[in-house]
Amino acid sequence: MDQLSGGEMLIRALHDEGVEIIFGYPGGAVLHIYDAIFHQDKVEHILVRHEQAATHAADGYARSSGKPGVVLVTSGPGATNAVTGIATAYMDSIPMIVISGQVDSRMIGTDGFQETDMVGISRPVVKHSFMVRKAQDIPLIVRKAFHIATTGRPGPVVIDIPKDATDPKVKQPYEYPEDIKLRSYTVPAKGHSGQIKKAVDALLTAKRPMIYTGGGVIQGNASEQLSELTRKLGFPITNTLMGLGAYPASDKQFLGMLGMHGTYEANMAMHYCDVLLGIGARFDDRVTNSDTSKFCPDATILHVDIDPASISKTVTADVPIVGSVAPVLEEMIDLIDKSDKKVDKKALEVWWSQIDQWREKDCLKVTPSAESIIMPQDVVKAAFEITKGEAYVSSDVGQHQMFAAQYYGFDKPRRWINSGGLGTMGFGFPAAMGVQFAYPGAISVCITGEGSFLMNQQEFATCMQYQLPIKIICLNNQALGMVKQWQDMQYGGRHSHSTYAESLPDFSKLAEAYGHVGIKIEKADELYPKLEEAFAFKDKLVFVDVLVDPNEHVYPMAIKGGAMKDMVLSKSERT
Amino acid sequence: MRHIISVLMENEPGALSRVVGLFSQRNYNIDSLTVAPTEDQSLSRLTLTTSGDDARIEQITKHLNKIVDVVKLVDLTEGAHIERELMLIKVKAVGAQRAEIKRSVDIFRGSVVDLTANVFTIQLTGTGDKLDSFIAALGDNVVLEVARTGVSGISRGEKTLAL
Numbered sequence A: 001m002d003q004l005s006g007g008e009m010l011i012r013a014l015h016d017e018g019v020e021i022i023f024g025y026p027g028g029a030v031l032h033i034y035d036a037i038f039h040q041d042k043v044e045h046i047l048v049r050h051e052q053a054a055t056h057a058a059d060g061y062a063r064s065s066g067k068p069g070v071v072l073v074t075s076g077p078g079a080t081n082a083v084t085g086i087a088t089a090y091m092d093s094i095p096m097i098v099i100s101g102q103v104d105s106r107m108i109g110t111d112g113f114q115e116t117d118m119v120g121i122s123r124p125v126v127k128h129s130f131m132v133r134k135a136q137d138i139p140l141i142v143r144k145a146f147h148i149a150t151t152g153r154p155g156p157v158v159i160d161i162p163k164d165a166t167d168p169k170v171k172q173p174y175e176y177p178e179d180i181k182l183r184s185y186t187v188p189a190k191g192h193s194g195q196i197k198k199a200v201d202a203l204l205t206a207k208r209p210m211i212y213t214g215g216g217v218i219q220g221n222a223s224e225q226l227s228e229l230t231r232k233l234g235f236p237i238t239n240t241l242m243g244l245g246a247y248p249a250s251d252k253q254f255l256g257m258l259g260m261h262g263t264y265e266a267n268m269a270m271h272y273c274d275v276l277l278g279i280g281a282r283f284d285d286r287v288t289n290s291d292t293s294k295f296c297p298d299a300t301i302l303h304v305d306i307d308p309a310s311i312s313k314t315v316t317a318d319v320p321i322v323g324s325v326a327p328v329l330e331e332m333i334d335l336i337d338k339s340d341k342k343v344d345k346k347a348l349e350v351w352w353s354q355i356d357q358w359r360e361k362d363c364l365k366v367t368p369s370a371e372s373i374i375m376p377q378d379v380v381k382a383a384f385e386i387t388k389g390e391a392y393v394s395s396d397v398g399q400h401q402m403f404a405a406q407y408y409g410f411d412k413p414r415r416w417i418n419s420g421g422l423g424t425m426g427f428g429f430p431a432a433m434g435v436q437f438a439y440p441g442a443i444s445v446c447i448t449g450e451g452s453f454l455m456n457q458q459e460f461a462t463c464m465q466y467q468l469p470i471k472i473i474c475l476n477n478q479a480l481g482m483v484k485q486w487q488d489m490q491y492g493g494r495h496s497h498s499t500y501a502e503s504l505p506d507f508s509k510l511a512e513a514y515g516h517v518g519i520k521i522e523k524a525d526e527l528y529p530k531l532e533e534a535f536a537f538k539d540k541l542v543f544v545d546v547l548v549d550p551n552e553h554v555y556p557m558a559i560k561g562g563a564m565k566d567m568v569l570s571k572s573e574r575t
Numbered sequence B: 001m002r003h004i005i006s007v008l009m010e011n012e013p014g015a016l017s018r019v020v021g022l023f024s025q026r027n028y029n030i031d032s033l034t035v036a037p038t039e040d041q042s043l044s045r046l047t048l049t050t051s052g053d054d055a056r057i058e059q060i061t062k063h064l065n066k067i068v069d070v071v072k073l074v075d076l077t078e079g080a081h082i083e084r085e086l087m088l089i090k091v092k093a094v095g096a097q098r099a100e101i102k103r104s105v106d107i108f109r110g111s112v113v114d115l116t117a118n119v120f121t122i123q124l125t126g127t128g129d130k131l132d133s134f135i136a137a138l139g140d141n142v143v144l145e146v147a148r149t150g151v152s153g154i155s156r157g158e159k160t161l162a163l
């Protein structure tokens, strides 16, 4: 058995857990650990330029690859800087391990230099957390942390390690536990067969069925099963913002995204359906439009989720099914195949012709305000065409995020990387770094807004250090566009602190200052050729600063307090 | 409705704050809370009283169950159960009051556990209601200090909350 220090044990345990890469930033409390990193080459460490970026990069890595993201930060400010990223991962159920240094165990509670109660600060935004007491516990704690973070409903787990537990002078035998027993933690696996049968019966008697799926299908790697079930039934399907790519956007059964900025047809079909199958989605207020009493008034609600607490939290499920999505869907497919009952084809035809009428509204059509002005939607469409829909697209928060979600048709899961639950501006760029580390040869695009980008721009330096050829497409509307849109619609156009055109940097020069390529696009006819030029730089980071229509709004938009059928469709039209 | 929920959890630092934190984080109220290790030193038993409609209580128990340190729990109010709370109460007791208070203590099956020339310290156990009634029976301007443990409880019959 090898004799290792606590710091060495940590790195060895990460390796034994299959970790290839960690994102971090050093400081006093983790210096022993950094020295242990120095002496090995199995686990690669990526030096970011801000701890928040470390968490988002690990998050982007996890979302795109399905493997847990790992973060290492120092105590105090290092740990607090990581909190936003932990909360972001928590809200979207992303598997992540955050290792934070802590002051010496004898110093804890004395307000020592760079001491913060990380376990306490992070408690509401972690799935679980551990405080290491002694070096010998590190392997077992790491094993438990990965188990908890990656199973059931995934989520971030914090491991707080006092500096003395990593002391290089104290060596002890290292053994990585094969199996762990956690009597207080069990993972629901299969769904209840009786409930699944009930759900299938409801689906086979439906006249106006609808399938609504969220991030759980992606996290649960159940896209194939979802596609098989949906095609077998011939039902219309919609995805949440978190669920895009779980079902191919190019398929004719796909009605687009639903919710606050969902398509007219998806939201109408939700409102008028008689049986709703919700899968790995949590009926949150951005979908239901906050007043749940008006939500799907005629529908029998079937809800599949791995987290029992997500079921009947906001909307009461008629048939709750607690279980991992993939095996539940497989059982459904099996039951449908064996059932004597068949889908009500006639009723379905009538339903589809109704949906086709809704589709005719063409709610995502774009009308340019003037000939030379670039519409933000067209930028996303052009990026889609040039990348042939094959890119990994991360995004930030705001109008640009919604345009990306609406106009980049995701045909595959894990391609759309965005902070849905927490809505964290500053997420997109570091997340795109994580994607690029997971898939060095892939096209990693970040569709961002100038406001969001400024929140983590320091990562230009990281991208230079590691030669990450990310393509950043900034829909520059010279404003906190989404805030401004709400002010236009709800505050009489009073743009309180949402514009700053006069003080924006020259982004392409900023990119160049770090040694990257900067491209500026100001006229509509330059859009396509210059974007192509940007994507032609295979080995370089390119920042594409696109000056878009500053007055454009995102539509459709749910009318506050209404039902899902109540939408603003354009500056002059409502449902 | 009022519910008494008993939780068996790992006797680990941090476990209690996770449970209590859940209540403030999700805007659930806790009316009382008691916690102590069980006969198995690796487990603590926490009993809390809360209130809400069925949907709310269901969410509370689901979220409690999700906490990694929580091993098992039971909503005692769902079945027949015994509920007890201990109260130590200091009251003003001078002159004729002394005999009268002593009589009330006897009626409620409490006991005077300490006294001075002016003060009785009384110990009383029972349901929360009984303790409330005792305080009410003492009347105004008598009570000097109240220390209540919060409700503890256990199921009737053979049902147990154990591993």
Ligand SMILES: Cc1ncc(C[n+]2csc(CCOP(=O)(O)OP(=O)(O)O)c2C)c(N)n1
Pocket (backbone or CB within 6 Å): A396, A397, A398, A399, A400, A401, A423, A424, A425, A426, A448, A449, A450, A451, A452, A453, A475, A477, A479, A480, A481, A482, A483
């Ligand atoms: C960290 C953070 N702060 C504030 C907000 C609130 N917010 C949501 S969208 C938005 C504007 C974003 O501006 P920009 O990135 O330029 O995107 P645009 O809407 O203009 O496309 C703001 C301030 C947020 N989501 N995240």
Ligand SMILES: [Mg+2]
Pocket (backbone or CB within 6 Å): A398, A449, A450, A451, A475, A476, A477, A478, A479, A480, A481
């Ligand atoms: Mg903007």
